[in-house]
Amino acid sequence: MAGDAPNWEGLLKWSLAHSDGTRPNRNLSDDDRKWFMEAMQAQSIDVVKRMKEITLVMQTPEQVLEAQGVTPADIEDLLDELQEHVESIDMANDLHSIGGLVPLLGYLKNSHANIRAKAAEVVTTIVQNNPKSQQLVMEANGLEYLFSLFTSDPDVTVRTKALGAISSLIRDNKPGITAFRLANGYAGLRDALGTESVRFQRKALNLISFLLRENSSDCNIISDLGFPRIMVHLASSEDLEVREAALRGLLELAREKTGDAKVTLAAEDEKLKQLLEERIKGISLMSPEDLGAAREERQLVDSLWNACYNEPSSLREKGLLVLPGEDAPPDVASKHFEPALRAFAPNPADKKPSTEKKEAPPLLLGAGPPPEAANGQGSSSAREDANGRLQ
Template structure:
């Protein structure tokens, strides 16, 4: 089967090279060239679906039968790697269930071999990423439960990290997935990940925490009660720049939540003030190259300081927030506002409408601006 795919790909390359003039010249029109390319692409697509069906059949075979046929764990891992390449196309990802491959992949999340569990999580990540259809299919096929279990308690760290990556892709922009994660007490799993010694695990956990905080301010109190502010303050001094930035981003989301007093809680915490001052002192001593690399961190430190203490940060005062040659993070100038300002001033000076006129019918003293499109897409301009 693989040989068939290669021969068709070679045929396409050979044919196009002749059309491009690398071989003998022929009277091949652009339409014929396009037809050939489309024909090869259609055949290769059918070939991929057939190959996915073959892999699904192999993965559905009982382990004892595979072992009797000489199929090793390495072979299974290779099959999963090949399958991951195929499902990078969103169409192929959505076809995985119909060809019988999704359920076997989910079953491999419980395999006794840690590398196979990790690789199966990789496949799920690719299948569900930015793909609501496959997110729903994985949830319906009970893929959430083994991912959560592996994330929280797999003895192999790599398998835990891969499971967290798959969970993160599964529940993003997926309300049922977020609800399932919340009900299953997944937040304590995130807290455990932040307490780990793995910077990679910490980054992934912080990324998902930041997403959950930004999506639902009602969760801010839960994260605060679970001790996330203290953990993120500790990680904001990490030697890993990605961990530092993610931790600062999480703290900023908590500080922006005014409904439950998180901003006051953080602002009154001496540890946060010392942390931010320490980060600013570190930034002041950076080389130009390090300053450039720490652009996002500079912005986060400044935003967090202003949000909590309502005053410019040391970075802003010393010109370290935006370096020469960098674009400003400030709001762009209000060009449209300046354009319409004379009209606004004229309207403010205008006398009240005469008695008996309706201020809202456009016939009194008001100016009616009929610009742009109405909500239904039709022009608001008067007909002529």
């Protein structure tokens, strides 16, 4: 109920009255301290209570929800709200302790594709840069559920969301990486690259680059599976992000100097050289605006040419590697390559903060209206960018 919500207006007035910048801070009275702590703690208490209510709904059998008029769209709204709450790392870790993690993973098997996709999104938020929640999801067989969606779900959106969740789950998680490899994950990634979904291709390529950086010996595995030929093809995609991600993967292979990866990439040399020449020609014809957007692609093309043929590309001669106003070659995703390239600073202007906020939906079950959901402190929404936040 509204009367149970924290008195934020009163808290603001109190804060301004006690910290106007014109006088030194004074000691708080016991009553002031008690009131302040209660106001601050009310936020977390309300969020936990709301998460428990959502957990109760997730634990309710589907047929019971249907009998009460609860629709799949209502469930999606609840999952949207839950995702906002678990953006706080503390709340993400608390979801298991209040009994919400297992029923959330159960929604990965829901008969409605939109619910499966949304559940995978919530899992992504929970495990991003969060080792504790990664472990909890692994122990609850979450990777197995996600892998099944990734490789066999009939809905490509669900498969894409599941792959995004897998990418966040196994990042900096050695047991997760091992489990993914043992489950023949690379074969699933190869199938993803063969789809027509640009988003699916992006996520698969980004995860491939991450896995190769973690274990360069995997270059031989992906070479045996025919990845070089596929990546050469995707490097001429009309989608800029797909082109860049494919070029990153090829660069990883080019820098692996031994083993089957080098042999396989050499077998693609004619097609690869033709591809790079075409990309150089395409870059040469770009407008100044498009050249600015293709900063990373320009660097990748030059780096790949240099790695394969031991000489700079013609982009340098044409003055297209470093444009006027660019002090140095752009950082080619500093996490991806050698220390020498990591010295270049990334461009922070490429990121735009999101300010969009959604209202909490009403409680679906229960005798009366729910307390208003309050926002949790701290956000994990900025915890990742992986190759990009792997899209």
